[in-house]
Amino acid sequence: MAKLKVTSTPTKLGKELLSQAKQGNKVSFRVGVFGSDDSTQVKKAASHEFGAEIKVTKKMRGYFMAKFGVPLKVGSIIKIPARKWLTLAFERNRDYFNQLIKVNMKKVAEGRMTVEESNNIIAITLAEVTKEELGQDMNNPPIKYRKGTPLVDTGDMRRSIGTKIVSRKGVSKTHGYGDD
Structure with a gap:
């Protein structure tokens, strides 16, 4: 019976990825x-992603009457259904994002890109793809007193x-923010 001895040597890529993992570079x-919890855009984004219930105030009642001719009772509840925009964008592009990360990890390990450059590319790509997906093929429930798509109407x-x-290192500034 012959004995076979097998040895392996990690590649440069393997050594670099192992080194990054050991350093805890998560x-x-x-x-x-992003913004304060009471900012208009944060409220709008959260209301669309998760749904919301809004209690009608006297001021809102006047606005709805003037703008839409709809009489609302003060204290009544307006229910806004969830319209997943962020979750939907990520789910539709999961494979693309995974491939981007894999390609960037290889470039980092080969020394063709820094970790910071990779992170910036991934961050900007996440924002851009989410912007492109916004409002596409959403199953919006009909809203009786409004026309258009509020997620995309004004930009x-x-x-x-x-x-x-x-x-x-902490939390970075916001990437991909604004008209890109």
């Missing part, structure tokens, strides 16, 4: 609309989408 990305929501990089 990175995550936050995509969405304000699209311009508000950005990405933040979260690493051991």
Whole structure:
């Protein structure tokens, strides 16, 4: 019976990826609309992604009457159904994002790109793809007193989408924000 001895030598790529993993260089990305919790765009983004219930105030009642001719009772509840825009964009492009990360990891390991450059490319791409997907093929429930698609009508929501990089260094400034 012959004995066979097998040895393996890690490649340069393998050594670099192992080194990065041992250093604890974990990175995550936050995509969405950033600002204070009471900012108009943050409220709009959250209302569309998760749905909302709004209690009608006297001021709102006057606005709806003047703008749409709709009499609303003060204290009544307006229910806004969820219209997934962020989740939908990510789900539709999951394979693309995974491939982008894989290609960038290889470039980093080969020394053709820095980790920071890779993170910036990924962050900007996440924001851009989300902006492109906004309002496409959404199953919006009919809303009786409004025309158009509020997510895309003015462009304000699209311009508000950005990405933040979260690493051991902290949270970055917003990437991909504004008219890109």
